[in-house]
Amino acid sequence: MxxxxxxxxxxxxxxxxxxxxxxxxxxxxxxxxxxxxxxxxxxxxxxxxxxxxxxxxxxxxxxxxxxxxxxxxxxxxxxxxxxxxxxxxxxxxxxxxxxxxxxxxxxxxxxxxxxxxxxxxxxxxxxxxxxxxxxxxxxxxxxxxxxxxxxxxxxxxxxxxxxxxxxxxxxxxxxxxxxxxxxxxxxxxxxxxxxxxxxxxxxxxxxxxxxxxxxxxxxxxxxxxQRVIVMYAGKVVEQGTLDEIFYESRHPYTWGLLKSVPRLDSDRNSELESIPGSPPDLYAPPVGCAFAARCPYAMKICKEQDPGHFHISDSHSAACWLNHEDAPKVGRPVGAGGHANG
Missing domain, CATH: 3.40.50.300 (P-loop containing nucleotide triphosphate hydrolases)
Incomplete structure (x- = not known):
């Protein structure tokens, strides 16, 4: 190559x-x-x-x-x-x-x-x-x-x-x-x-x-x-091919972005979801995962230690502790770029 x-x-x-x-x-x-x-x-x-x-x-x-x-x-x-x-x-x-x-x-x-x-x-x-x-x-x-x-x-x-x-x-x-x-x-x-x-x-x-x-x-x-890089608080939190990000995303922030987009296959009376909270202060960024304060799946380790990138495939990686082998299994929410994995 x-x-x-x-x-x-x-x-x-x-x-x-x-x-x-x-x-x-x-x-x-x-x-x-x-x-x-x-x-x-x-x-x-x-x-x-x-x-x-x-x-x-x-x-x-x-x-x-x-x-x-x-x-x-x-x-x-x-x-x-x-x-x-x-x-x-x-x-x-x-x-x-x-x-x-x-x-x-x-x-x-x-x-x-x-x-x-x-x-x-x-x-x-x-x-x-x-x-x-x-x-x-x-x-x-x-x-x-x-x-x-x-x-x-x-x-x-x-x-x-x-x-x-x-x-x-x-x-x-x-x-x-x-x-x-x-x-x-x-x-x-x-x-x-x-x-x-x-x-x-x-x-x-x-x-x-x-x-x-x-x-x-x-x-x-x-x-x-062809490929997508998702950034949050000055860092890359997920990157992968277009299909990987839209249909196999592995970071809660990416799920939040995808759920905030109008969908033709959803109930027209349903409200668009927003990501609650605000981005962190970059004068003093948090020690752990920058998204932890807004993440519904945050664990104790998320606030204490940066996750680094977990490699899901040769082209796909996500900086989220949920991708650790010992983490609880969380399915992608409905509306986050496809059907739930759950």
């Missing part, structure tokens, strides 16, 4: 604040293969966006700092060790990012064409006319109508879906090997969301680009991802 395009190893990222150190990312590890899409899911504040932005080295330093870990890109470059000048050659060229809100990410004073050509000229050292032609081609690739006219328009002249297509074109401008999409469909209506997901899938087939999708929308995950 070929070497992964991205290897994240024991990544720890903190923010130095007046009140102390916020431990936003606490030992995250995962791999991404060429041409693969992985989704990183979890509720707000779980560390998924910080992880993605650290890979691109976009988190402001200070107040953030990388405590430890490695981010090996393309088998040779440790992103953590690069200075800003070296990172500029990677960012936008070999890695692209689609941001959550295109209206605040695009420059309102520049035309769409000028924003796309800026990166092409910088990284590929081509003429202005060649870069402009490339901008038209990119807008056509992402499904924009009349791309020859769109390049002369400003962001405020476009709809939300069109601006998101421009963001994708910007991210693809230099044919990156890795594309990070941070909540790319959050501000869009359902019809446009489906179009953007179809677009990402189509582009991946054409370019063999690897994609990291950051989202809290499990419906979007089911449409595009």
């Amino acid at each position: 070929s070497k992964p395009i991205l290897e994240v190893r024991d990544l720890k990222v903190s923010f130095k604040m007046h009140a102390g150190e916020v431990q936003a990312v606490r030992g995250v590890s995962f791999d991404l293969n060429k041409g693969e899409t992985i989704a990183i899911v979890g509720e707000s504040g779980c560390g998924k966006s910080v992880t993605a932005q650290t890979i691109m080295r976009l988190v402001p330093t200070p107040p953030s700092f990388i405590k430890s870990g490695a981010i090996v890109f393309d088998g040779k470059t440790d992103i953590v060790k690069l200075n800003e000048k070296q990172m500029e050659k990677v960012r936008g060229n070999e890695m692209g990012m689609i941001f959550q809100d295109p209206m605040t990410s695009l420059n309102p004073t520049m035309t769409i064409g000028a924003q796309i050509t800026e990166g092409v000229i910088k990284h590929e050292k081509v003429s202005k006319s060649a870069a402009w032609k490339r901008a038209v081609e990119l807008l056509s690739l992402v499904g924009m109508s009349n791309p020859e006219q769109r390049v002369h328009q400003f962001p405020h002249e476009l709809s939300g879906g069109m601006r998101q297509r421009v963001m994708i074109a910007l991210a693809l401008a230099c044919n990156p090997k890795l594309l990070i999409a941070d909540e790319p469909t959050t501000a869009l209506d359902v019809t446009i969301q489906a179009q953007i997901i179809d677009l990402l899938r189509d582009i991946q087939k054409k370019t063999d680009t690897s994609i990291i999708l950051i989202t809290h929308d499990l419906g979007v995950v089911a449409e595009i991802a």
Whole structure:
């Protein structure tokens, strides 16, 4: 098997604040293969966006700092060790990012064409006319109508879906090997969301680009991802293939996320379940399992000792004491991605 395009190893990222150190990312590890899409899911504040932005080295330093870990890109470059000048050659060229809100990410004073050509000229050292032609081609690739006219328009002249297509074109401008999409469909209506997901899938087939999708929308995950990483309180609590996470999940937090999604096969009068309680304070993370205070299955050991990862299969692991051979047998609840095991 070929070497992964991205290897994240024991990544720890903190923010130095007046009140102390916020431990936003606490030992995250995962791999991404060429041409693969992985989704990183979890509720707000779980560390998924910080992880993605650290890979691109976009988190402001200070107040953030990388405590430890490695981010090996393309088998040779440790992103953590690069200075800003070296990172500029990677960012936008070999890695692209689609941001959550295109209206605040695009420059309102520049035309769409000028924003796309800026990166092409910088990284590929081509003429202005060649870069402009490339901008038209990119807008056509992402499904924009009349791309020859769109390049002369400003962001405020476009709809939300069109601006998101421009963001994708910007991210693809230099044919990156890795594309990070941070909540790319959050501000869009359902019809446009489906179009953007179809677009990402189509582009991946054409370019063999690897994609990291950051989202809290499990419906979007089911449409595009091959593997899923579930994060909670700055840690990976479960990871596996799409089917393993949706139908064979082994962590109570994952069950809670799945039960909070509307299902077509459930009683239409039944209420959606929420996960009670609040995430822990990352100024002083708990000693044991971070989810223990909100977990209906928590045992004494959960509050005293971190479980580490139990390997369920070659592709599936979960950080939960319930997977220990001596733990009580708990079946997956009905509604948590399938039928109960019980």
